[in-house]
Structures are given as structure tokens and as C-alpha cells.
Amino acid sequence: MLSVSSLYPTHGHPQYGVFVQRRLKALSELADVSVLRPIPWFPLYRHVTPNERSLQNGLTVQDRPMFYLPLVLKQLDSLWLQRSIAPMIRHRQKEGTIDLIDAHFGFPTGVGCVNAAESLGIPVFVTLRGVEQEEMQQPAIARKMIDALKRAAGCITVSESLRDLVVDRGVPADNVTVIANGIDSAAFHPGSRAEARRKLGVTTEERLIVSVGNVKPVKQHHVLIEGMARLGIRRAGVRMSIVGAADADSSYTSHLRDLIRRLHVEDRVTLEGGKPPYEVATWLQAADVFSLASRREGCCNAVLEALACGVPVVTTAAGDNKRYVNPPRNGSIVPFDDPQALADAWHAA
Numbered sequence: 642m643l644s645v646s647s648l649y650p651t652h653g654h655p656q657y658g659v660f661v662q663r664r665l666k667a668l669s670e671l672a673d674v675s676v677l678r679p680i681p682w683f684p685l686y687r688h689v690t691p692n693e694r695s696l697q698n699g700l701t702v703q704d705r706p707m708f709y710l711p712l713v714l715k716q717l718d719s720l721w722l723q724r725s726i727a728p729m730i731r732h733r734q735k736e737g738t739i740d741l742i743d744a745h746f747g748f749p750t751g752v753g754c755v756n757a758a759e760s761l762g763i764p765v766f767v768t769l770r771g772v773e774q775e776e777m778q779q780p781a782i783a784r785k786m787i788d789a790l791k792r793a794a795g796c797i798t799v800s801e802s803l804r805d806l807v808v809d810r811g812v813p814a815d816n817v818t819v820i821a822n823g824i825d826s827a828a829f830h831p832g833s834r835a836e837a838r839r840k841l842g843v844t845t846e847e848r849l850i851v852s853v854g855n856v857k858p859v860k861q862h863h864v865l866i867e868g869m870a871r872l873g874i875r876r877a878g879v880r881m882s883i884v885g886a887a888d889a890d891s892s893y894t895s896h897l898r899d900l901i902r903r904l905h906v907e908d909r910v911t912l913e914g915g916k917p918p919y920e921v922a923t924w925l926q927a928a929d930v931f932s933l934a935s936r937r938e939g940c941c942n943a944v945l946e947a948l949a950c951g952v953p954v955v956t957t958a959a960g961d962n963k964r965y966v967n968p969p970r971n972g973s974i975v976p977f978d979d980p981q982a983l984a985d986a987w988h989a990a
Contacts, residue, residue, distance in 0.1 A: 642668065642672045642673065642674045642675075642739075642740065642741055642742075642743055643675055643676075643677055643729075643730070643733060643739050643741075643742050643743070644661075644665050644668075644674060644675070644676050644677070644742075644743040644744075644745065645676075645677045645678075645679070645726060645742060645743070645744050645745065645750055645754050646658060646661050646676065646678060646744075646745035646746070646750060647678060647679045647680070647681070647707070647722075647746075647750060648661060648745065648746065649661055649662060649676060649678050649702065650662050650697065650698075654886070655917070656886060656915050656916075656917065657886075659918070660770075660822060660942055661745050662697070662698060662700070663823070663825070664823075665700055665743075666698055666699065666700065667823075668743075669699065669700060673738075674700060674743075675700065675701045675702075675703070676697075676700055676701065676702040676703070677702075677703055677705060677726060677729060678702055678703065678704050678705070679704075679705050679706075679707035679722055679725050679726060679750070680704050680705065680706055680707060681707050681708075681709045682706045682707065682708065682709070683708065683709060683710065683711055703729070705725045705726060705729060706725065707721050707722055707724075707725035707726075708721050708724070708725070709721045715779075715782070716779070716781040716782050716785065718748070718749035718753075719748060719749035719752035719753040719756065719785055719789075720753070720756075721749070721753075722749045722750060722752075722753030722754075723752075723753040723754075723756045723757045725753075726753065726754065726757055727757040730742070730757055730758055730761065730763065731761065734761055734763065739763060740763075740764075741763065741764045741765070741766065741794070742754050742758050742763055742764070742765045742766070743766055743768070744765055744766065744767045744768065745767075745768050745770070746768070746769070746770055746772060746773070747767060747769050747773045747776065747786045747789070747790065748773070748776050748782050748785065748786050750767075751765075751767035751768075751769075751786065751789055751790065751793070752785045752786055752788075752789040754767070755767070755789040755790075755792055755793050756789070759792060764793075764794035764795075765793050765794055766793065766794055766795045766796070766797060767789070767790060767793050767795075767796050767797070768796075768797040768798070768799070769796065769797070769798045769799070769803045769807065769939070770799050770803075770939045770940075771799065771800070771803065771937060771938055771939025771940075771960060772937070772939075773786065773803065773806065773807075774802075774803070774806060774937050774939075775859075775937060777806060777810070783810070787807065787810045787811060787812060790807055790812045790816075791811065791812055791813070791816075793816070795816055795817075795818065796812060796816055796817045796818070797817075797818050797819075797820050798817060798818075798819050798820075798939070799819070799820065799821055799822050799939040799940035800819065800821065800938075800939045800940045800960050800961040800964075801819055801961055801964065802939075802960055802961055803819075803939055803960075804817050804819050821940045821945075821961070822939075822940045822942050822945060824942075824945050824946055824949045825918060826949065828918045828919050828921075828922045829918075829922050829925065829946045829949040829950055830922075830949060830950060831926070831950055831951035832922075832923075832926035832950070833926070834926060834927055836926075837923045837924075837926035837927035838927045840923055840927075841923060841924065841927055843880075843927055846878060847878055847879070847880055848878055848879040848880070848929050848930075849879075849880055849881075849882065849927055849928050849929050849930075850865075850869075850879065850880070850881040850882075850928065850929065850930045850931075850932055850987060851881070851882050851884065851924050851925060851927070851928035851930075851931050851932075851947075851952075852865055852881065852882070852883045852884065852885075852931070852932050852933055852943075853884045853885060853921055853924070853925070853931070853933070853943040853946070853947070854883075854884075854885045854933055854935065854943055855885045855886050855887075855888060855915075856883070856885050856886065856887045856888055856893060856894050856897065856912065857888040857893055858893050859935060859936050859937050860885070860933065860934070860935050860936075861933075861934035861935055861936055861957075861977075861978070862883055862885075862893075862897055862934070863896065863897060863900055864934040864978060864979070864980050864983065865881065865883070865932060865933075865934050865980075865983065866881075866897060866900050866901055866904065866906065866910055867900070867904065867980035868934075868980035868981070868983035868984045868987070869881050869904075869906050869909060869910050869984075870904040870905075870906055870980075871980055871981055871984040872983075872984040872987055872988065879909065879987075880908075880909045880910070880911070881909065881910045881911070881932075882910075882911050882913050882924060883897075883910070883911070883912050883913060884913045884914075884915075884916050884921060884924050885913075885914075885915060886914065886915030887914070887915075894912070897912065898912070921946065922946070922950065925946060925947050925950040925952055926950050926952075928947075928950075928952050929952075929953075929990070930952065930953055930954075930955055930987055930990045931943070931944070931947035931952045931953070931954045931955070931956075931972075932954070932955040932956060932983065932986075932987065933954075933956045933957070934956070934957055934975075934977075934978075934983060935956070935957055935959040935960075936957070936959060936977060937959055937960070938959040938960030938961075938962060939960050939961075940960060940961055941956075941959070941960055941961075941962060944956055944962055944965060944966065945965060948965060948966075948971060948972075953971055953972045953973075953990045954966050954971060954972035954973075955972055955973045955975060955983060955986040955987060955990060956972070956973075956974065956975070957974065957975060957976070957977050958974050958977075959977075962974065972990070973986040973989070973990065
């Protein structure tokens with residue numbers, strides 16, 4: 642099996658696409674799995690070492706440079722990806738070392754893989770993970786994605802909402818299977834709150850809200866910060882820790898830092914940066930409440946991990962969150978872009 646994903650951990654960014662790595666590591670117990678990672682590049686803009694091969698977490702990972710045009714004509718990205726990976730697929734077929742392709746994300750990877758493999762008779766399975774909800778709003782990209790999913794051997798979605806999205810657009814329902822994200826129960830489970838707080842330097846008297854998610858606009862961390870400013874009027878001794886790696890575009894991180902200063906919550910809101918899974922689990926075990934204000938999700942790992950740690954969850958109805966958060970048993974579902982609703986739900990929790 643050749644798995645193709647541009648979102649995959651690197652030595653410099655070990656948490657980048659770790660959920661893809663986890664699935665492939667588990668699959669490697671059932672089949673011979675190797676990974677092909679297209680690396681976007683543009684002359685004089687980004688240097689890429691061609692065809693670099695490495696062994697990561699027991700899996701062979703090979704990088705392939707993928708030409709692209711930064712910021713423009715994004716509907717062509719699937720063509721650039723197809724041209725990047727096609728020689729490798731043909732080579733593997735001649736060697737007799739490929740039976741199927743496992744493509745992660747609908748565009749450009751899914752579209753590029755289906756187009757590259759179809760003429761060679763190699764089946765392609767495409768996994769949709771959530772970003773496709775936004776891409777479907779772009780007609781040119783949506784047409785390419787739906788056409789490719791109709792021609793693929795199968796489509797996997799991580800949520801029922803994603804399945805409905807593509808089935809409503811004409812992808813045969815029998816060709817779409819929902820496989821929700823799994824949780825590493827060795828890391829994410831209930832633990833001693835006092836011990837977790839001792840490790841993190843959080844006092845037992847503080848009320849701690851934890852949010853886990855990459856620092857990017859779609860996660861809506863700014864709404865959480867605005868909610869904290871409103872909560873402070875009623876509750877003293879409450880703090881929030883946002884755990885997540887900054888996006889490649891650091892402007893959103895700068896915006897959050899400015900907002901924290903402007904709302905005078907510097908002593909109550911901290912950006913902790915990205916953490917490995919076992920440290921994330923410690924933050925969750927230390928928390929009184931987990932919260933996320935996302936606009937878009939597929940199957941949200943962070944919500945599932947918080948629930949696995951026994952922490953009440955306050956979040957939006959993004960993705961399949963409503964399937965897992967059942968008010969009032971284990972949390973609350975709040976409207977999008979509503980800091981007051983967040984503050985009210987935290988207060989109740």
C-alpha cells in the first residue's frame with residue numbers, strides 16, 4: 642500500500658499530521674505500507690531535497706517535490722500533485738510493489754492520486770478529514786473532487802457530516818465509509834488532577850480551562866479569549882491555557898497576543914505552544930473544562946481526547962461534535978462566534 646499525504650510529521654515538526662502517521666502505523670501491522678509525501682515548492686521560493694527517503698516510526702517515507710503556484714490558481718494543485726507522484730507510481734507498478742493507493746485529503750491529494758493511478762488500473766481510496774468542507778465552497782475545486790471521488794475505489798470520511806457532504810453531491814452512498822478517528826488510550830485516560838497540576842505548575846485552587854488545537858483562524862481561539870474577558874466579571878481564579886502549534890502564517894498568533902493584551906487577560910490566558918501527545922494528556926487531566934470554538938471540524942481528535950480523559954467539553958457543533966458531546970452529561974454545545982455563550986457554559990461547568 643502506498644499512502645500519499647503532504648500532511649505528515651517531519652523532524653522539524655514532529656506533531657504535523659501525527660494523526661495520519663498513527664493510522665498508517667496501525668495499518669502497517671496488516672499490510673506493507675510506505676509513505677509518499679509531496680512537498681510543495683516554487684523556484685527561488687522554497688528549496689526541497691528531491692526524493693529524500695527516511696525511516697520514521699518504522700515506516701519508509703519518501704519525499705517528492707511538487708511544483709505549485711503560491712496563492713494563485715489553486716485549482717491546478719491537483720495537476721501539480723499528479724505530475725509529482727505519477728513517475729513513482731509507474732515505477733512501483735513495474736516493480737510489482739504496489740496494490741493500492743491510500744490518499745489523505747480530497748484535494749489536491751485525492752484528485753491527483755485518482756488521476757495518476759486510473760490509467761494504470763491501480764485502485765485509490767481517498768480519506769476526507771474536514772478541510773473539504775471549505776474546499777467545497779470553491780466550485781472549480783468541488784467539481785474536481787466530486788468527480789474523483791466517484792471514480793475512486795472507495796471513500797473514507799472521519800465523520801457522518803463529511804459523508805453527508807459528499808453523498809449529497811452525488812458520490813454513491815455505498816462507496817463511502819465512516820471511520821471515526823481513534824484515541825490512544827495509553828495516553829488519554831482519566832488521571833490524578835492533583836498530580837497533573839503538580840507537573841504543570843498549576844495550583845489546586847485555580848479553575849483551569851484547556852483548549853487544544855493548532856493556532857489558526859479556523860479554530861477560533863480569539864472567541865475563547867473574548868469569552869475569558871467576559872467570564873472574569875463573574876469568576877475569579879479562572880485561567881485558560883491554549884495548547885497548540887502556531888500556523889506557518891504567524892499573523893494569527895500575533896493577533897491573539899494583541900487581543901490578550903487589549904482585553905487585559907494576560908494573567909489569565911496563556912499560549913502554551915505545541916506539545917507531544919503525553920504532555921497534551923497531562924494538560925487535559927489537569928483541566929476542569931475543555932473548550933474549543935472551531936468553525937470547522939471533521940472528527941475532532943481534541944474533543945475525543947478530552948472526553949477520554951473524563952473532562953467536560955464546551956464546544957461548537959462543528960463536524961460531529963454533537964454526536965459525542967451530550968449535554969448536560971459530558972458538556973455543552975454552544976453557537977458559533979458567541980463568547981458570551983462560552984462564558985455562560987464555562988460558568989455552569
